[in-house]
Amino acid sequence: MNEILTDVTAGVMTITLNRVDKKNSITSAMYAAMADALMQAESDAAVRALVFQGHETIFSAGNDIGDFLNAPISTQDSPVFRFLRGISTFPKPVLAAVCGPAVGIGTTLLFHCDLVYAGDNAAFSMPFVNLGLCPEAASSYLAPQLMGYGRAAEALLLGEPFLAEAALEMGLISRIVPPSEAAALAQRQAQKLAAKPLTSLIETKRLMKKAQAAVVAERMVEEGTSLGRLLREPAAREAFTAFMEKRKPDFSKI
Numbered sequence: 001m002n003e004i005l006t007d008v009t010a011g012v013m014t015i016t017l018n019r020v021d022k023k024n025s026i027t028s029a030m031y032a033a034m035a036d037a038l039m040q041a042e043s044d045a046a047v048r049a050l051v052f053q054g055h056e057t058i059f060s061a062g063n064d065i066g067d068f069l070n071a072p073i074s075t076q077d078s079p080v081f082r083f084l085r086g087i088s089t090f091p092k093p094v095l096a097a098v099c100g101p102a103v104g105i106g107t108t109l110l111f112h113c114d115l116v117y118a119g120d121n122a123a124f125s126m127p128f129v130n131l132g133l134c135p136e137a138a139s140s141y142l143a144p145q146l147m148g149y150g151r152a153a154e155a156l157l158l159g160e161p162f163l164a165e166a167a168l169e170m171g172l173i174s175r176i177v178p179p180s181e182a183a184a185l186a187q188r189q190a191q192k193l194a195a196k197p198l199t200s201l202i203e204t205k206r207l208m209k210k211a212q213a214a215v216v217a218e219r220m221v222e223e224g225t226s227l228g229r230l231l232r233e234p235a236a237r238e239a240f241t242a243f244m245e246k247r248k249p250d251f252s253k254i
């Protein structure tokens with residue numbers, strides 16, 4: 001089955017994570033498919049807005065942990081980084097409908113969306129440290145900017161989840177709705193945007209993002225280098241093996 005579904009209707013490209021049996025965790029092949037879809041959406045004049053969505057019960061459990069264990073990211077050209085560069089520099093409006101858990105990159109990709117509509121069951125988390133890793137998607141910069149350092153430290157150092165109300169208050173999401181309504185709302189808002197003058201949307205988004213664009217790009221490279229190193233270290237290997245063996249990790253000897 002196709003684990004990334006893409007559809008273009010009425011000027012809106014929708015990218016659906018479709019691996020619900022594995023909680024929409026994202027494999028290297030899925031990042032590659034999403035990176036390709038972003039490139040197509042950027043160059044296709046018929047696409048005027050983009051929507052990411054998962055399922056009403058799960059947005060994404062983040063990076064596939066088996067992939068982390070068996071094929072750790074090796075270069076900045078890895079599909080995950082191609083995808084992150086694509087979404088962080090995407091010039092047209094990007095929306096997301098988020099229900100259920102949004103773990104790791106499931107949360108950090110939202111820092112690069114313009115409008116996020118969340119189900120009231122949404123739960124956001126960035127448990128990189130718990131896995132022996134460090135942030136990606138420039139979240140080490142964008143989370144403190146958005147949340148303030150104190151709340152970012154709870155989210156990034158302790159790996160504590162936060163719920164839709166907190167995400168709304170900090171401005172990560174735009175509205176909370178019943179989970180059954182999130183995808184339809186994102187589509188309606190995307191179609192409103194698709195009917196507006198595209199050049200004006202692109203210019204407005206560029207101006208809003210201008211102050212952070214260079215630091216985001218630079219931070220993503222630095223995070224990628226650190227992540228590539230940490231993925232191979234004993235703490236991460238223990239965390240991934242423990243997840244696969246469905247036990248708690250033991251960091252006491254590391």
Ligand code: COA
Pocket residue numbers: 021022023025026060061062063064065066101103104105127128131
């Ligand atoms: N990578 C690979 N497989 C994953 C996965 C991931 N990130 N997240 C879930 N899965 C798999 C589980 O191994 C399980 O597979 P199985 O049925 O073959 O045993 C299946 O998806 C269902 O997951 P399960 O943990 O039983 O679902 P749940 O509803 O109890 O919990 C989550 C959902 C998202 C809270 C939980 O799966 C989770 O914490 N996942 C890991 C999140 C994570 O650390 N991601 C990396 C971030 S950098």
